[in-house]
Amino acid sequence: MTAWLVRILPDVRRRDVNNDLADPDRLHKRMMMLVPDELGEQARAKTGVLFRVEDTRNGLQLLVQSGMKPDLSRLPDGYGEIAMRELDGLLARLRSGTVVHYRIAANPSKRLGRNAGPKEGKIEALRGAAAEEWWVRRAAANGLVVSTVSSQSQQDIRAKGTIRHAVVRFDGSATVADPEAVRAAVLQGIGRGKTYGCGLLSIALARP
Incomplete structure (x- = not known):
């Protein structure tokens, strides 16, 4: 049982960030960039990708969870401040x-x-x-x-x-x-x- 949680503090000065946040289909596709493309149908379910947008004291944040280790390099350079951790210890x-x-x-x-x-x-x-x-x-x-x-x-x-x-x-x-x-x-x-x-x-x- 393995899962990773990624926290993204997006740079809301960027046009691509704002376009993603304004369009649910674009945002879904952006989050799916963290896992490989060649997974076929039901890729989200296969990889367990889930996400949430929320306001915090530090501004807007994106939480993304995946059962497959996310490839952070697939996000555009400068998209935001990114941190990742495993959830295995908590779940255990x-x-x-x-x-x-x-x-x-x-x-x-x-x-x-x-x-x-x-x-x-x-x-x-x-x-x-x-x-x-x-x-x-x-x-x-x-x-x-x-x-x-x-x-x-x-x-x-x-x-x-x-x-x-x-x-x-x-x-x-x-x-x-x-x-x-x-x-x-x-x-x-x-x-x-x-x-x-x-x-x-x-x-x-x-x-x-």
């Missing part, structure tokens, strides 16, 4: 009862049933309390018992003016109930929209 330390802090930008949604009339079968985005309830359920299904949760709506992922994914970021603390399930969730991601920056589950061990 997870035990039943371990308390962790988590963060995930996800696409909480549900498929509408028969009582939705003409909207039956369509996917509806969830916000607020409904989104937090969705996350608590999904976390439990992936081995985490949520203790605290806060949610914050993020910029929707759009293409040609149409919303592809409504994004909500969840932060909080949880207890590991099933270490193997949590490891799988970290490596594979959770929910829809993984191609466009959703689903990357970040965890950190809570201090005793």
Whole structure:
């Protein structure tokens, strides 16, 4: 079980950086540059590439995770400040009862049933309390018992003016109930929209 996490502090003065950040398809292709081209269909799933864009005190950052060691030289020179680390040690330390802090930008949604009339079968985005309830359920299904949760709506992922994914970021603390399930969730991601920056589950061990 191997995974690498890359942190990129992009140079937002660059035109290519801003073009990437403004276009979900371009950003996906840029992140996929970190792994080989000749992987065929489902390359993202094969390599476990997940990413998230987030604002921090130090400015905008990109987090990119991969099950294949990323080739940082494939990014344009000067694209940003880059650091990489392995996640094996963290994942190996997870035990039943371990308390962790988590963060995930996800696409909480549900498929509408028969009582939705003409909207039956369509996917509806969830916000607020409904989104937090969705996350608590999904976390439990992936081995985490949520203790605290806060949610914050993020910029929707759009293409040609149409919303592809409504994004909500969840932060909080949880207890590991099933270490193997949590490891799988970290490596594979959770929910829809993984191609466009959703689903990357970040965890950190809570201090005793």
